[in-house]
Amino acid sequence: MKILSAPQIRAADAYTIEHEPVRSVLLMERAAAECAGWMVHTFGENPPPFYIFCGMGNNGGDGLVIARLLKEHGFTVQAWLVHHSDAASEDNLANQPHYAALQHIHSLADFPVMEEHGVIVDAIFGTGLSRPVEGWVAGIIHKINDQRSRQTIVSIDMPSGLLADQASGHAPCIHARYTLSFQFYKLAFLLPENADKAGQVVILQIGLHPDYIAQVQTRFHVVDEVIIRTIYQPRDPFAHKGTYGHAFLVAGSYGKMGAAVLAAKACLRAGAGLLTMHVPRCGYEIAQTSVPEAMCETEDTAHFSAHFHETVKDSYASIGIGPGTGTEATTAKALEKLLGKFGRPMVLDADALNIISHYPFLLQKIPHSSILTPHPKEFERLFGPTADHFERLALLSAKAQELQLYILLKGRFSAMACPDGAVYFNPTGNPGMASAGSGDVLTGILTGLLCQGYTPKAALLLGVWLHGLAGDLAADDISEEALIAEDIINYLGLAWLKVRNT
CATH class of the missing domain: 3.40.1190.20 (Ribokinase)
Structure with a gap:
């Protein structure tokens, strides 16, 4: 299995959108459906409450779709949009109206109180993050990590704050129990310094175009x-x-x-x-x-x-x-x-x-x-x-x-x-x-x-x-x-x- 860099993953998305072809918002739906399906399978017998934190980019868009799908499945769901940016991505914006009960976090003071023994879904930042998280959003990450003993944390594609292709050092980062990674391992998952951040990595196939995967060149592979x-x-x-x-x-x-x-x-x-x-x-x-x-x-x-x-x-x-x-x-x-x-x-x-x-x-x-x-x-x-x-x-x-x-x-x-x-x-x-x-x-x-x-x-x-x-x-x-x-x-x-x- 190839390990792709963050830019290569974005290129894989773009190639799939162009050559399948499929609209980007439907590719997001497909990825989120795989995540929601895994959650139903893993937690579905006696489902706990779900608390979903969504960023302003496409990772947050995934979170919004997951929230809607779990709600449709009868789960108890609360979702928040973490306003770490002034503008949301196009597909994120497209999915906001489909979850009517969406709540908003503009500062650390808005961090919610949650019941114990639930599932926190981290969909704040994905592979597009290229620098350490700072300010009040870093505080949100710390607040989520403080819940680890009381909640199960599931990160979507990447634990928020973790950099895919470079050292994250001591930067604020979600410490997930599970990371649901789309199609590939990320290089950061495989290095010892990140073992307590990614947790158990689950690879979900989301149908990225096989022609791109076959032709893309990479130095890094996972033996399979x-x-x-x-x-x-x-x-x-x-x-x-x-x-x-x-x-x-x-x-x-x-x-x-x-x-x-x-x-x-x-x-x-x-x-x-x-x-x-x-x-x-x-x-x-x-x-x-x-x-x-x-x-x-x-x-x-x-x-x-x-x-x-x-x-x-x-x-x-x-x-x-x-x-x-x-x-x-x-x-x-x-x-x-x-x-x-x-x-x-x-x-x-x-x-x-x-x-x-x-x-x-x-x-x-x-x-x-x-x-x-x-x-x-x-x-x-x-x-x-x-x-x-x-x-x-x-x-x-x-x-x-x-x-x-x-x-x-x-x-x-x-x-x-x-x-x-x-x-x-x-x-x-x-x-x-x-x-x-x-x-x-x-x-x-x-x-x-x-x-x-x-x-x-x-x-x-x-x-x-x-x-x-x-x-x-x-x-x-x-x-x-x-x-x-x-x-x-x-x-x-x-x-x-x-x-x-x-």
Whole structure:
């Protein structure tokens, strides 16, 4: 799914109006009807009172239509026009007479008293907002937010005050429980600093013209089932284990062999045909007994690996390195030699990234199209701090292009930056996955997919989707609170079935 900027969304509206063709006021009716339908479905069994705050633009026009439609459905509705401007948009004006009980807010003193346990619909500002809200209208936003413990807040298209394509900082902004977004995610929804503003994002299809959507160019995408369907490669019925490649996993050290075991199991569950683990001597028995499907090699060093570069074979289809390896100087030296020896894309995570942050010149030695998987702190150690998440996203993309690498910035809506400048966000996953070992599992999955012949981009998009989906399936069964990394591995089979049947 493409993520469009605010100007592109306005262009999509205009294209739809011209080429469908449809009058703009009827397109507004269509969008508002989708919102009202969602509200009836969500709150309709025993509907609470609805309090709808409408701005002077087209977002407010949506709110006016929603108010009328809910009223026609028998809901208790009150609606206010917030006069933040001297003039209303044409379609807003056209809809005002159709809601006879419309009330007006000209100042903070006009803010109404509302019954508890209702639904506040925020339709004050939409994607057209380009600067922070100020003055008494900012006070209205604060007043609405003060109702959060007593009311359910639903924002239409955008939480009022949130800027779609740039950092909003500490500007006044509605904190919604739900945001009903028209047709697309907005970039702002996907960044951590706005998690408490957009709430649960619901994408509503409003029939924007498919020709415009197909032709419009954007760097930003959300991975969806359509993308996954194009990536997934069904198994060949005449395949043998050699068909799906031989993976090499460098992982584990004294006290951290769990990371190696998790990564190895995940690599095999991801579909690798063969796997060789390279572990220090202290981990040999653990690896052999915990992952009997894998081959295992070790070295004389007892507690950490220092000679894995010597055993790398040209026959290895992929290499994953970093989970639990430690950052000893000899391990760092071996990593440097490995990067100079293995010319194909590999997966680097955890301690491999920590080593590189201590020796930044190693960034230039990483084979092009390799996959780096830092969490936010590892990313900061590698590339430096940023002022906000928009700036960090820009740095992420710039580094992926400069180094010609795939860089995954892990988190909610993990961001995957590509060497060509594209950035993909992953929607699967849940807070239960924020626990020890989850990243090691992901490293194993990515290594296993790369090993099978998936391109680095395909392996990354599919692997992160699978990882999150397995976590979601596990959480559905055992709860987010009880979820541990091994559960993600155990549910990979069900995740694969869902992908296969997509």
